[in-house]
Amino acid sequence: MSLIPIRWVSQQARSNALERDIVRLALLDQRLLPGETQEVLLENAQGVACAITDMVVRGAPAIGIAAAYGVALEASVSLREADDWQTRLATACDVLASSRPTAVNLFWALGRMRDVIKAHGSSTKAPYDALLREAKRIHEQDLEDNLRMAEFGAQVIAASLEDGVTQCEVMTHCNTGALATGGHGTALGVIRTAYAQGLITRVHVNETRPWWQGSRLTAWELVQEKIPARLAVEGAASLIMQQGVQSPQGLRWLIVGADRIAANGDTANKIGTFSLAVQARAHGIKVMVVAPLATFDATLTSGDDIPIETRDASELRQAGNRQIAPDEIEVFNPVFDVTPHHYIDAIVTEHGVVESPDSDGVGALLGRAMRG
């Protein structure tokens, strides 16, 4: 059983020269981790969209990658059925775009796929090969970006340590590791690399209610990597920070990912991030956001306009098969919040670091990146 979170599977056609290879997208079912490792096999864009909505795959970059493969899958269906491919693929992109609203990486990846579709507008057949190539490029590029961000982030941690101090502890929220990305991770990628460089002694992992990305996924990744970590409910964060700042090698950084970053640096991330950033500021702990440029939405001047997904009440009323709140109670289940940029000390991207982010800093970074 493979533990690769997103895998393109191509099975050679049996004999008939006219038959095409059978292609599928295999997603490691993150709803079942850490208890079970099982893959879901998908054969069209609708299936991928449902898998994103149902959180078989989650995490901003991973959602974008899966959606890109979803468009390629749909192109293969179109070749088989020899239909009006333009209409089919336009519908597929729309269906995928409606799967989750907050992570802008989804719309960024679909934008890249739409560009490929447009470039092949005059073809008689769906541009399957070109779309699959682009999806693979998005996937590979994400891993490369993760590794670059990890180096930058580790440098930021090293530079922040007081004279004579060489190591510290960090806290993270949600899951931003290999499961949420093309591999390695954003925030967890920085933690991995900084640990390998001897900069981190322990990771404080927040449970991340109500879906438990922290306990089910981040804890699982850290245990596999043998990185010392301790799990706690996010309600314990202030206590952990209060105790953590008392020793010179104690807790120094809150390191998180992002689902969408506005032009002024306001950052949408997993619900609870804003509250953790406020607590971190109160304790003198620094806040690092780690995200590729694909997570920036320069069309939004501030975080006020970032769409915040709310999910089903059952996520709070039930834990597995157990009822944990009365069905009659009104439930509010927003799954992201926006941390204002002035609570963030550094945004780490594959194109470098913006310290004390604001519109000027983010604008300069995006401008630099555009110039190459």
Ligand SMILES: CSC[C@@H](O)[C@@H](O)C(=O)COP(=O)(O)O
């Ligand atoms: C590299 S992942 C960054 C974010 O996507 C992550 O922190 C997060 O909020 C994921 O939310 P999820 O609801 O699990 O998709």
